[in-house]
Amino acid sequence: MQKGGAGTLSQKSLADIQKEVDAYIGQFKEGYFSPLSMLARMSEEVGELAREVNHHYGEKPKKSDEAENSIEMELGDILFIVVCFANSLGIDLADAHDRVMNKFNTRDANRWTRKNVEP
Structure with missing residues (x-):
């Protein structure tokens, strides 16, 4: 389990997070941005993350x-916009995650060297 912000332990599921974001967005007349606007916003947020990583680990x-x-915080911003994007398109992120993990566990089953594997 990962620590949440300010030293708290977060136990929210992806479904909980999607509902929380939907309740937040739902209080505004404007609602969710269009998919193209959200993609642009996601690109902005990824750029901000890249800038922070460069400051901390780069030259x-x-x-x-x-x-x-x-x-x-930058990763949190990206998570927020990903959740907004998914919600606006009716995508269940837990289901999407399960499908992606199945893809990696089948397609890439023998791609990487496993730790502590006995012959």
């Missing part, structure tokens, strides 16, 4: 007047 230090953002 590009922050400028002295740049705001302090965290990789955790």
Whole structure:
């Protein structure tokens, strides 16, 4: 189990997260953005994550007047927009995850060297 923000343990399922985001968006007349707008927004957020990763692990230090953002918050922003995107298209992310894991477990079953495998 992973720690949530501020040292708390999060036990939300993907379904819980999707419902929480839907309730948040549902209180506004504008609702979800169009798929193209969400894709653009996702691209923006991934760029912000790339910038933070570059500051923390790359050769590009922050400028002295740049705001302090965290990789955790940028990943949270990406998760939010992914959930918005899925909700707007009626996609159950837990089901999508299960389907993707099945694909990796079958297609890539022998692709990588496994740890602690006895002959």
